[in-house]
Amino acid sequence: MVLIGAAIITKTGKPLLARVFISDxxxxxxxxxxxxxxKLIASEKSQRQHTFIETDSVRYVFHPLDNVHxxxxxxxxxNILEDLETLRLFSRVIPEYCxxxxxxxxxxxxxxxxxxxxxxxALGYRENVNLAQIRTFTEMDSHEERVFNQIKIAQERAANELMTQKAMELKKLKAEQRKSGRTLGSSATAISSSSVPLTAIIDDTPMRSAVKQAPATTRESSKALKLGSKNTDDDHFVKQLRREGQVVETSLRVSDTADAGDRTASEIGSSTISRAPVHIKIEEKLSASVSRDGGLESGEVLGSASLLINGPQFxxxxxxxxNNDKHGAQLQVHPNLDKKEWLQKSLLKLKSVQKPFPVNMDVGVLKWRLILNNEEMLPISINCWPNENPDGCVVNIExxxxxxNMTLNSVVIIIPLPPATVPVISExxxxxxxxxxRSxxxxxxxxxxxxxxxxSLEFSTSNGQANHFFPITVRFTSADLFCSMxxxxxxxxxxxxxxxxSTESHLITEKFEIV
Structure with a gap:
C-alpha cells in the first residue's frame, strides 16, 4: 500500500486540510x-454505492462525515481493504481532536x-498504531520535565519550612534573652555554632541558596534540612514513578542511615553488586506482541554477555x-574471539594476545537471539475481558x-483507559x-x-469501548534467563x-504488549 496523500474537503469542494506523504x-x-x-463524485459514472473512485493514475478512497469528506x-x-481500514482510522481521528x-x-x-x-x-506506508497511541504520541508529554518540576517544588517547600522553623527559633531565643537581660550579640557565638549556620537564618538569601547550604550541616543535627523527607507529596510522586517501572535518580533521597547525607546521587543510584577485577554481565531483553484473542503475533529474546576488565593485567x-540453553537460540561470538574454542568447549578466548580486551570498558563478547514460537514460551500471560454494558464497561484482567521456575520482580501492567474516565476498582x-x-x-x-x-484485577468505567483498554503494556525484571548461561x-x-x-544476570522487557 502506497498512500499519496490525505485531505479533508467540504462537500462543496473546498479543501480544508491536505497532507502529502511522498516526496515526489x-x-x-x-x-x-x-x-x-x-467533479468525479458529481459525475453520473460515480453514482454508485461505493466509497472509492478510480482514475487512470490514482484511486480516491473517501468517507462522508457530516458536511465534509x-x-x-x-x-x-x-490494497483496497487496507485503504478502507486506514480511512476508518483517519475518520476516527477527527472527532478525537474536534x-x-x-x-x-x-x-x-x-x-x-x-x-x-x-x-x-510515514513515507506513504501505514504505521501500526491505534487511536490511543496517536493521542499519546501527539501529546508529547515529558516525563522527565514532570519529575524535574516535582523535585524543584519539593526543594522550595523544604527550604520554606526550614526558614520558617529557624525564624521561630530565633524569635524564641530573642524572647528568652530579653527575659534574662542579655543581648543577642552576647550569644552570637553559641548561635553560630549550632547545627545550621547563622547566615542561613538571618541572611535574605534566595531559596536556591538555602538549598545548597543544607549539606554543610552536621550529622548530629536532628533538625537538618531533609529535602527528600518521606512525608512530602513529592517523594510520594517519585515512589509512584518507581512503582511504574521508571528509573528516577535524584539527590533528594534520604537514607535511613546517618551516612546517607554524605553520598552523591550517582552513588545512591549505582549498583549494589560488588565487582571483582573481572566482571561479567549477562542480559536478556524480551520483546513480544500478543493478540488480545490469544496467540503470539511476534516475540523474540535478544541476549548479550559483556566483560568489564579493571586492570591491564587481566x-x-x-x-x-x-551453556544450558534448551530453546535452540542462535549464538554469535565476537570476531576477536576464537570461534573454534567456543563451539568445542564453550570457552570465550581471544584469538591473539596481541589484541587484549579494553580496560575499564564494557565490551560485548557473546550475543544470542531466540525466536518465540508460541505464547506458552512467555513467562507470563495476560487475559483481558472488557464487558460493555449500558452503564459503561467492566474489565477483568488476569x-x-x-x-x-522463574521469579518476576517489579511487575507493572499498564492498562489504557477512555479519556477523562476514573476507574472504580472492585478487586x-x-x-x-x-x-x-496519561489516562x-x-x-x-x-x-x-x-x-x-x-x-486478577477488576474495575469498571462509566464509558468506553473494548478497544479503549488496549494495548496493554507489561514490564518486569527477573534474575532468571530464557537461555541459561x-x-x-x-x-x-x-x-x-x-x-x-563477579557476575550479574537479568532479564528485562524491551516491549511486551497485548494488542
Whole structure:
C-alpha cells in the first residue's frame, strides 16, 4: 500500500486540510487531484454505492462525515481493504481532536490533525498504531520535565519550612534573652555554632541558596534540612514513578542511615553488586506482541554477555561458560574471539594476545537471539475481558505465571483507559494507581512466583469501548534467563591462573504488549 496523500474537503469542494506523504508529489499535482475529486463524485459514472473512485493514475478512497469528506489518495495498485481500514482510522481521528465536524472547528485544530495524520502514515506506508497511541504520541508529554518540576517544588517547600522553623527559633531565643537581660550579640557565638549556620537564618538569601547550604550541616543535627523527607507529596510522586517501572535518580533521597547525607546521587543510584577485577554481565531483553484473542503475533529474546576488565593485567583472560540453553537460540561470538574454542568447549578466548580486551570498558563478547514460537514460551500471560454494558464497561484482567521456575520482580501492567474516565476498582491483588495525565491504570505486583502465580484485577468505567483498554503494556525484571548461561571460571590465557570474577544476570522487557 502506497498512500499519496490525505485531505479533508467540504462537500462543496473546498479543501480544508491536505497532507502529502511522498516526496515526489508537487503542490500543483496535489491541487489538481483535489480539484478533480468533487467533479468525479458529481459525475453520473460515480453514482454508485461505493466509497472509492478510480482514475487512470490514482484511486480516491473517501468517507462522508457530516458536511465534509475525508479523502485518501492512493496508487491503483494498493490494497483496497487496507485503504478502507486506514480511512476508518483517519475518520476516527477527527472527532478525537474536534468537538464537531464543521468547517470552523476543523480549521481551529488543523495542526493537531496534521500531527495525528503524520503518526498514521510515514513515507506513504501505514504505521501500526491505534487511536490511543496517536493521542499519546501527539501529546508529547515529558516525563522527565514532570519529575524535574516535582523535585524543584519539593526543594522550595523544604527550604520554606526550614526558614520558617529557624525564624521561630530565633524569635524564641530573642524572647528568652530579653527575659534574662542579655543581648543577642552576647550569644552570637553559641548561635553560630549550632547545627545550621547563622547566615542561613538571618541572611535574605534566595531559596536556591538555602538549598545548597543544607549539606554543610552536621550529622548530629536532628533538625537538618531533609529535602527528600518521606512525608512530602513529592517523594510520594517519585515512589509512584518507581512503582511504574521508571528509573528516577535524584539527590533528594534520604537514607535511613546517618551516612546517607554524605553520598552523591550517582552513588545512591549505582549498583549494589560488588565487582571483582573481572566482571561479567549477562542480559536478556524480551520483546513480544500478543493478540488480545490469544496467540503470539511476534516475540523474540535478544541476549548479550559483556566483560568489564579493571586492570591491564587481566586483559587476556578467557571465560568458561556453562551453556544450558534448551530453546535452540542462535549464538554469535565476537570476531576477536576464537570461534573454534567456543563451539568445542564453550570457552570465550581471544584469538591473539596481541589484541587484549579494553580496560575499564564494557565490551560485548557473546550475543544470542531466540525466536518465540508460541505464547506458552512467555513467562507470563495476560487475559483481558472488557464487558460493555449500558452503564459503561467492566474489565477483568488476569495474569498467569507460565514459567513456574522463574521469579518476576517489579511487575507493572499498564492498562489504557477512555479519556477523562476514573476507574472504580472492585478487586485487586497487589496495588494499583490511576495516572490521570496519561489516562492509564497501573497495576503493580512486587513479585510474581509460584506462591502467587495467578492474580486478577477488576474495575469498571462509566464509558468506553473494548478497544479503549488496549494495548496493554507489561514490564518486569527477573534474575532468571530464557537461555541459561552461567560463568564457570575465569583464567589467564598464558599461565592458566584462576582469576577472581563477579557476575550479574537479568532479564528485562524491551516491549511486551497485548494488542
Amino acid at each position: 508529489m508537487t503542490k500543483a499535482r496535489l491541487e489538481g487531484l483535489l480539484d478533480a475529486f468533487p 475525508v479523502v485518501l489518495i492512493t496508487t491503483k495498485a494498493s 468537538r464537531s465536524n464543521d468547517e470552523k472547528e476543523i480549521q481551529a485544530n488543523l495542526f493537531d490533525l496534521i500531527f495525528a495524520f503524520d503518526e498514521i502514515v 586483559a587476556t583472560v578467557c571465560v568458561q561458560i556453562s 495474569y498467569t505465571l507460565q514459567t513456574e 485487586c491483588e497487589g496495588t494499583y494507581e490511576y495516572v490521570r495525565s 492509564q491504570l497501573v497495576w503493580n505486583l512486587p513479585v510474581v512466583d509460584e506462591s502467587n502465580k495467578i492474580g 552461567a560463568v564457570e571460571s575465569v583464567q589467564k590465557m598464558d599461565i592458566g591462573e584462576t582469576i577472581q570474577y
